[in-house]
Amino acid sequence: MKTDRFQAFSDGIFAILITILVLEFHIPDYQPGRLLPALLAQWPLFLSYAFSYFYVGTLWLFHHDYFSMLARIDRNVNILNLLMLFSITLLDYPMSLVADALTSGNRADMQTAFIVYDLVALFISATFYFMYAYLHHHQELKSHAMSNDFYAAIKFDPVRSVTIYGLAILMTWWSVWFGAILLATGIIFHFFAYLRMSKQMARSKGAVTHD
Amino acid sequence: MKTDRFQAFSDGIFAILITILVLEFHIPDYQPGRLLPALLAQWPLFLSYAFSYFYVGTLWLFHHDYFSMLARIDRNVNILNLLMLFSITLLDYPMSLVADALTSGNRADMQTAFIVYDLVALFISATFYFMYAYLHHHQELKSHAMSNDFYAAIKFDPVRSVTIYGLAILMTWWSVWFGAILLATGIIFHFFAYLRMSKQMARSKGAVTHD
Amino acid sequence: MKTDRFQAFSDGIFAILITILVLEFHIPDYQPGRLLPALLAQWPLFLSYAFSYFYVGTLWLFHHDYFSMLARIDRNVNILNLLMLFSITLLDYPMSLVADALTSGNRADMQTAFIVYDLVALFISATFYFMYAYLHHHQELKSHAMSNDFYAAIKFDPVRSVTIYGLAILMTWWSVWFGAILLATGIIFHFFAYLRMSKQMARSKGAVTHD
Amino acid sequence: MKTDRFQAFSDGIFAILITILVLEFHIPDYQPGRLLPALLAQWPLFLSYAFSYFYVGTLWLFHHDYFSMLARIDRNVNILNLLMLFSITLLDYPMSLVADALTSGNRADMQTAFIVYDLVALFISATFYFMYAYLHHHQELKSHAMSNDFYAAIKFDPVRSVTIYGLAILMTWWSVWFGAILLATGIIFHFFAYLRMSKQMARSKGAVTHD
Numbered sequence: 001m002k003t004d005r006f007q008a009f010s011d012g013i014f015a016i017l018i019t020i021l022v023l024e025f026h027i028p029d030y031q032p033g034r035l036l037p038a039l040l041a042q043w044p045l046f047l048s049y050a051f052s053y054f055y056v057g058t059l060w061l062f063h064h065d066y067f068s069m070l071a072r073i074d075r076n077v078n079i080l081n082l083l084m085l086f087s088i089t090l091l092d093y094p095m096s097l098v099a100d101a102l103t104s105g106n107r108a109d110m111q112t113a114f115i116v117y118d119l120v121a122l123f124i125s126a127t128f129y130f131m132y133a134y135l136h137h138h139q140e141l142k143s144h145a146m147s148n149d150f151y152a153a154i155k156f157d158p159v160r161s162v163t164i165y166g167l168a169i170l171m172t173w174w175s176v177w178f179g180a181i182l183l184a185t186g187i188i189f190h191f192f193a194y195l196r197m198s199k200q201m202a203r204s205k206g207a208v209t210h211d
Numbered sequence: 212m213k214t215d216r217f218q219a220f221s222d223g224i225f226a227i228l229i230t231i232l233v234l235e236f237h238i239p240d241y242q243p244g245r246l247l248p249a250l251l252a253q254w255p256l257f258l259s260y261a262f263s264y265f266y267v268g269t270l271w272l273f274h275h276d277y278f279s280m281l282a283r284i285d286r287n288v289n290i291l292n293l294l295m296l297f298s299i300t301l302l303d304y305p306m307s308l309v310a311d312a313l314t315s316g317n318r319a320d321m322q323t324a325f326i327v328y329d330l331v332a333l334f335i336s337a338t339f340y341f342m343y344a345y346l347h348h349h350q351e352l353k354s355h356a357m358s359n360d361f362y363a364a365i366k367f368d369p370v371r372s373v374t375i376y377g378l379a380i381l382m383t384w385w386s387v388w389f390g391a392i393l394l395a396t397g398i399i400f401h402f403f404a405y406l407r408m409s410k411q412m413a414r415s416k417g418a419v420t421h422d
Numbered sequence: 423m424k425t426d427r428f429q430a431f432s433d434g435i436f437a438i439l440i441t442i443l444v445l446e447f448h449i450p451d452y453q454p455g456r457l458l459p460a461l462l463a464q465w466p467l468f469l470s471y472a473f474s475y476f477y478v479g480t481l482w483l484f485h486h487d488y489f490s491m492l493a494r495i496d497r498n499v500n501i502l503n504l505l506m507l508f509s510i511t512l513l514d515y516p517m518s519l520v521a522d523a524l525t526s527g528n529r530a531d532m533q534t535a536f537i538v539y540d541l542v543a544l545f546i547s548a549t550f551y552f553m554y555a556y557l558h559h560h561q562e563l564k565s566h567a568m569s570n571d572f573y574a575a576i577k578f579d580p581v582r583s584v585t586i587y588g589l590a591i592l593m594t595w596w597s598v599w600f601g602a603i604l605l606a607t608g609i610i611f612h613f614f615a616y617l618r619m620s621k622q623m624a625r626s627k628g629a630v631t632h633d
Numbered sequence: 634m635k636t637d638r639f640q641a642f643s644d645g646i647f648a649i650l651i652t653i654l655v656l657e658f659h660i661p662d663y664q665p666g667r668l669l670p671a672l673l674a675q676w677p678l679f680l681s682y683a684f685s686y687f688y689v690g691t692l693w694l695f696h697h698d699y700f701s702m703l704a705r706i707d708r709n710v711n712i713l714n715l716l717m718l719f720s721i722t723l724l725d726y727p728m729s730l731v732a733d734a735l736t737s738g739n740r741a742d743m744q745t746a747f748i749v750y751d752l753v754a755l756f757i758s759a760t761f762y763f764m765y766a767y768l769h770h771h772q773e774l775k776s777h778a779m780s781n782d783f784y785a786a787i788k789f790d791p792v793r794s795v796t797i798y799g800l801a802i803l804m805t806w807w808s809v810w811f812g813a814i815l816l817a818t819g820i821i822f823h824f825f826a827y828l829r830m831s832k833q834m835a836r837s838k839g840a841v842t843h844d
Contacts, residue, residue, distance in 0.1 A: 005218055005275050007638055012226030015645030016438075018722070020234065023653065025726040027733050035734060035742035039749065053722070057715040064638050064711070075409055078275070082268040089229070089264070093236040100238050101246060109246035116250065198708055216429055216486050223437030227649075231445065286620055289486070293479040300440070300475070304447040311449050312457060320457035327461065427640055427697050434648030442656065497831050500697070504690040511651070511686070515658040522660050523668060531668035538672065 006073050006081065013085045014060040017092065021052055024096045044102030051187060052095040058190045059088055059124070065198050070135075071143035080134060084127040090120045110176045115169050118183055122165035129158035150204040157193045161186055217284050217292065224296045225271040228303065232263055235307045255313030262398060263306040269401045270299055270335070276409050281346075282354035291345060295338040301331045321387045326380050329394055333376035340369035361415040368404045372397055428495050428503065435507045436482040439514065443474055446518045466524030473609060474517040480612045481510055481546070487620050492557070493565035502556055506549040512542045532598045540590045540605055547583035554580065572626040579615045583608055639706050639714065646718045647693040650725065654685055657729045677735030684820060685728040691823045692721055692757070698831050703768070704776035713767060717760040723753045743809045748802050751816055755798035762791035783837040790826045794819055 025045060030038035070077075094117035101113035135141065136151045164186040172179025236256060241249035281288075305328035312324035346352065347362045375397040383390030447467060452460035492499075516539035523535035557563065558573045586608040594601025658678060663671035703710075727750035734746035768774065769784045797819040805812025 001276075001279065005222055005279075008219060008641060009222045009226055009271065009275075011638055011642045012223055012645055013230050015642055016227055016230040016649055017233075018718075019646050019649040019653065020230065022650075022722045022725045023234065023656065025729075027729055030742075032737060032739045033741040035730070035739075035745040039730075039745065050719075053719050057719070060642065061708075061711060061715075064642075065634075065708075068634065068638075075272075075276075075406070078272060082272075085229075086261075086264050086268070089233050092233045096236075096238055097246070097250075104243060106243045106246075108244040109241075112247040112250065195708070212487070212490065216433055216490075219430060220433045220437050220482065220486075223434055224441050227438055227441040228444075231441065234445065286483075286487075286617070289483060293483075296440075297472075297475050297479070300444045303444045307447075307449055308457070308461075315454060317454045317457075319455040320452075323457040323461065423698075423701065427644055427701075430641060431644045431648050431693065431697075434645055435652050438649055438652040439655075442652065445656065497694075497698075497828070500694060504694075507651075508683075508686050508690070511655050514655045518658075518660055519668070519672075526665060528665045528668075530666040531663075534669040534672065 018056045045099040048099040087124040125158045125161035147204045229267045256310040259310040298335040336369045336372035467521040470521040509546040544587035547580045551580035678732040681732040720757040758791045758794035
């Protein structure tokens with residue numbers, strides 16, 4: 001099976017998800033003449049939106065670079081990919097929950113909202129783990145064999161992420177803000193993991209073929 | 212007519228539908244500090260969402276594999292495809308209805324919601340029946356002739372599904388939960404029917420050409 | 423300029439519009455146990471949705487077949503196309519208005535809603551008129567010259583549609599139902615105009631080249 | 634890295650954003666028989682929608698023409714592009730804010746809404762500035778070298794836009810309507826800047842190669 005519809009479908013879902021996040025912005029109730037303070041009070045929504053956009057954008061970069069090494073896909077890749085995209089579409093809801101809980105400022109609700117976000121992030125990273133493992137064992141799908149170094153370099157990224165988000169869940173019980181910082185760290189970590197994977201891929205490719 | 216715009220348009224609709232399902236998640240009304248129980252009470256929405264995502268995903272897998280055998284399309288395929296996509300986009304609404312009725316727990320409303328879902332599922336399967344029949348009689352559209360075995364193997368799948376969903380409608384009058392189980396069975400059945408079709412296609416292809 | 427991004431962007435807009443129409447379905451307010459009658463009372467929404475889906479689907483078929491004759495596009499085609507897509511995206515709102523007004527059953531409101539729908543339909547047909555005229559005068563964009571017969575055969579379609587929708591606006595003042603029937607006729611007429619254009623295109627193509 | 638997924642993803646986001654703008658149209662509350670005046674009172678929404686559609690459409694035209702000169706992309710282009718698309722998706726919210734504030738007619742709220750729109754527009758233009766600068770310094774990504782004249786001709790466009798939107802922000806404090814006119818001027822200016830860039834590109838291309 002060729003990769004074109006696989007990629008078009010995935011790109012479509014990423015593009016839609018990253019765009020509909022913006023639909024969570026609703027005009028707040030405000031007294032005439034008081035739109036400015038009402039908007040400023042929406043900072044949690046903007047923050048949650050910016051982080052989630054950055055997160056989904058990074059996941060797309062991963063998807064884009066990682067799958068560029070495939071010459072074709074099989075049925076299992078398609079199914080694993082649907083599971084991965086399922087986990088990613090779930091992000092829209094915790095984004096709103098976090099914004100809402102931060103706005104109200106209630107400690108228990110913030111804990112709940114952050115933990116839901118953590119759980120979805122953990123689920124996303126877990127699907128990457130399975131995808132990496134599956135494709136490592138199916139080198140025949142790749143346009144050129146990737147060196148073992150490549151898999152060795154990236155296979156612990158999802159494990160690290162799952163650990164970070166797991167810790168964030170525990171930490172959130174103790175301190176909402178520590179938990180939030182760990183969550184933010186996890187998301188920012190993805191971006192650097194992406195940069196590293198991207199470089200490693202170029203190197204592994206270079207070692208085998210000058211494509 | 213080439214298949215590229217046909218596939219891009221279909222992929223677009225599948226990608227959008229599967230993503231906007233998530234827009235049905237709305238933050239529930241909750242007392243400060245009571246977000247967690249309010250979220251847990253949303254289990255019907257999550258269940259209905261997960262099933263519907265799985266369903267639309269399976270339908271995409273069917274569409275992806277099945278149409279990969281076409282070298283070109285004609286006007287009738289385009290029109291039948293629009294009808295098929297119409298039936299699929301309708302899923303968004305019964306997904307909410309089922310979630311809403313399960314949340315309220317009223318027996319008559321659950322019956323109504325499940326039957327609407329059954330009807331849409333029955334309609335979807337019926338459009339597959341017509342598509343299979345049409346393409347079987349237009350082998351000239353295919354990139355290589357499929358053996359009669361292939362059509363023989365798949366042509367009863369939509370009939371079986373229509374039967375399951377028809378039974379589910381009847382059963383729902385007698386017992387909501389039996390009806391719900393039949394509906395879930397029908398959706399899971401699609402996934403196995405897909406796996407079988409996919410294998411059968413590979414075999415039929417292999418029999419004629421080594422593509 | 424190649425046509426691929428032009429087509430991908432247009433397909434994207436068509437696919438999104440035809441799918442988000444379904445977001446206008448909202449669960450009605452209902453007493454426990456009264457979901458069924460509440461849903462049956464939504465027939466205007468379903469009718470309006472089915473017609474609008476059929477309408478947008480037909481417009482996509484037009485776009486798909488008509489632009490398949492282009493080898494490349496220029497800046498003006500891109501701009502005219504954006505205007506055409508603008509007019510089409512407007513359909514989402516009158517679809518809701520018509521459903522809402524039919525539900526309330528108030529005569530003046532139904533007149534208003536139908537006339538807004540008529541105006542959007544008239545605008546859409548007008549953009550097709552300009553597109554047809556522009557491309558007729560820029561044969562150099564086409565992959566093979568279309569005979570004059572082709573333009574002669576299709577150029578009056580948008581004029582006819584504009585006339586039908588103009589009459590529908592006038593008629594609606596006199597009788598809402600006559601106006602509604604004219605609107606429905608106009609939309610169904612598009613489908614037959616599409617079938618005719620599609621056949622005419624095949625013939626004009628055949629006359630020049632066996633592509 | 635090839636440009637196809639990069640373009641498909643960007644086209645997807647543009648197509649979705651330009652289409653979901655229409656979701657901001659909501660049926661107003663109205664007394665039976667009073668739909669027409671209620672719709673006429675929505676002129677700010679229609680105006681804001683039409684301008685925003687025109688704006689996003691122009692940005693797509695820029696994106697389409699400008700990136701057609703690239704033979705491949707690198708990681709930084711992908712990241713800059715995500716930033717650019719982020720700034721563009723933000724437009725959906727100020728579009729509603731402006732419509733809402735114009736409807737209420739409160740001076741302070743209109744100032745707030747226009748300034749938020751100005752800020753987003755300023756942000757968008759700033760991302761174009763960085764993209765132009767980056768690609769000018771990475772001629773190796775282009776399918777053929779663009780003359781220095783080309784960069785000289787376009788590099789001040791984003792600077793001019795940033796200046797216009799900056800002035801619009803200041804002006805809005807003094808007079809809402811002057812500020813609004815400057816904002817509208819800025820958006821219309823983009824369209825003419827696009828026409829000029831498009832011509833300049835054709836000329837620069839012509840100077841080097843007859844592609």
